[in-house]
Amino acid sequence: MSGMDMLSQAEQRELQGRMEKKQMKDFMNMYSNLVQRCFNDCVTDFTSKSLLGKEEGCVMRCVDKFLKSSERLGERFQEQNAAMAQQGGMGVGR
């Protein structure tokens, strides 16, 4: 990332601190998105207060699937980014 090279040590530390905060925030967002998505898709029965066995199983599989998807998407994203940076392109750099 072109911007990063020009920062001093102190500046990089500051940036690092901000990035950690951001990562925390992103994680919380992902978590609440995931809860919402899996609830919407899996929980349909309100004849009882507790989750049905099948609903619980569905939620577990939903979380697994989503995390695996995110991981895969992250890998592809990095590959595409690297390919674009090589083409001297866009500055969506890492």
Added chain:
Amino acid sequence: MSFLFGQRPQPSSAEKIAAAEAEIEMVSNMFNQLVDTCTKKCIPPQYREADLNKGESVCLDRCVAKFFEVNVKVSEKMQGEAAQKGGAGGAGGGMFGQ
């Protein structure tokens, strides 16, 4: 970065950090949108099993490739339009043309 307008004083520390932060934020937002969109398009909401099957995996891969392509095409088009509109195009182009 984009010192486009000739003589300019060196950016301050805060400006440099803000610029780096903005760039990271842009990439991070793009990734989050990508995850959101591609999981909606590729993962049906049935969740019969915990692993990704072959079809879903391939769909995700293609989704990322197409997402990037769309990103590039949209920004090229917008740069084109901005350039047509004259001087202000410099700033718009500078944002992407790293």
